[in-house]
Amino acid sequence: MTESIEEKKVPAKTPATARDEWLKVESLDLDAQGVAHNAEGMVVFIEGALPFEEVQFNVHRRKNNWEQGTVTAIRRESSQRVRPGCPHFGLHTGACGGCKMQHLDEAAQVAVKQRALEDNLWHLGKVRPDNVLRPLEGPAWHYRYRARLSVRHVVKKGTVLIGFHERKSRYLADMQVCPVLPKQVSDMLMPLRALIGSLDARETCPQIELACGDAPGTTSLGTIALVLRHLEPLSNADVGRLKAFAAQNAGVQWWLQAKGPDTVKLLEEGGMPLSYELPQFGVTMPFKPTDFTQVNPHINRALVGKALRLLDVQANERVIDWFCGLGNFTLPLASRAREVLGIEGSDTLVARASDNFKKNQPATSARRALSATRFVARNLFEMTPAMLVADGSADKWLVDPPREGAFALAKAMADLHLQPELRTDGWTPPKRIVYVSCNPSTLARDAGLLVHQAGYRCTFAGVINMFPHTAHVESIAVFDLA
Incomplete structure (x- = not known):
């Protein structure tokens, strides 16, 4: 249902120029702005507009080759427009800025994020996954813990x-x-x-x-x-x-x-x-309120299960969990693999992860005892081929970096592939890497290194809707040694 035009007025504090022309919205960007072209061929970003709508708008920002505005009238409404679920969402003065997409159908929100992931992989990394994974979704409301x-x-x-x-x-x-x-x-x-x-x-x-x-x-x-x-x-x-x-x-x-x-x-x-519980793996994760944990526990439980299924860990394999944090993936991995190494940049987090392992290590009615696991601290943004080799070979990797991505890690892998003489002590690359990302642009950058310089193929990629109604894109990708 369309919001009233009164709700869509640009706040008085924002200077705006009204436009009489009607534009057809072509797509939606990740800031939930409709993207159109005006009569001059200039790109126009329109807040509050959805794809395939015909709209009028106010201009409140203009550059040489684009302008930005806010919708003032809708002549043809998108079938994907819905009534926002929060009274504080909208374009009116005083509207909350926490969400950007509540006016868009939930399935369409996920489609926008999927397109953003694929666009980033291709335009930034020149990578096309062999298979696109079905989006991982959960509750759209009351999810933010x-x-x-x-x-x-x-x-x-x-x-x-x-x-x-x-x-x-x-x-x-x-x-x-x-x-x-x-x-x-x-x-x-x-x-x-x-x-x-x-x-x-x-x-x-x-x-x-x-x-x-x-x-x-x-x-x-x-x-x-x-x-x-x-x-x-x-x-x-x-x-x-x-x-x-x-x-x-x-x-x-x-x-x-x-x-x-x-x-x-x-x-x-x-x-x-x-x-928080990871019942599929019989694991309980204690944490402190200022520790990093996933915002959406429903999706986190599904994500951990999905990542381990994609990694396909066998009982005789050694696995490295890079950017392991408190052990969110490490402990479930230890319920499957022969040996696990968790690597994190913070000594404090390494100590916390070790404590969590000790609390969960004994066998329970749901699973066997966790396998041999240790945690070490490394500056993961300054990784070198020598540091990577020193941590030993592993059959599989799980990589879950912050928004900055894992460039140094991917670069070290590329150097080891292009310069085999650096592979000392019989080091071999992992057969499979599962990369969990909270930033599609840094994933695309790192994917480009892994695919074009480190000898891998991107076999799967897909989005994880960790933050419904927002522009945040979480994703997962699988890389197999070619």
């Missing part, structure tokens, strides 16, 4: 705001609900606003970081950790107010952060520690 919520006491409005920023603005959106957060957390937004407004320290608490865990023995929502960033020490009265709030809201656990991440501490001992 991690979030960084900004906090502002707005004196002029006489209220506290908690949530995400407005579209293209430094101001916070006046959010009363958030359907992408767990329902219990969404329902808590207004009580949280009242709580912060009651604090003596309401002017010096700029952020609440959210991290949710599973209820013990289940994959249902359990502990709700709220990390309160406070710039000044809290009074005893404020500490009492936080404790009372936790007592009144099931599962809530307050953590306090006075300075950097290393200062985070639990306000009250007791309660269930944060953890």
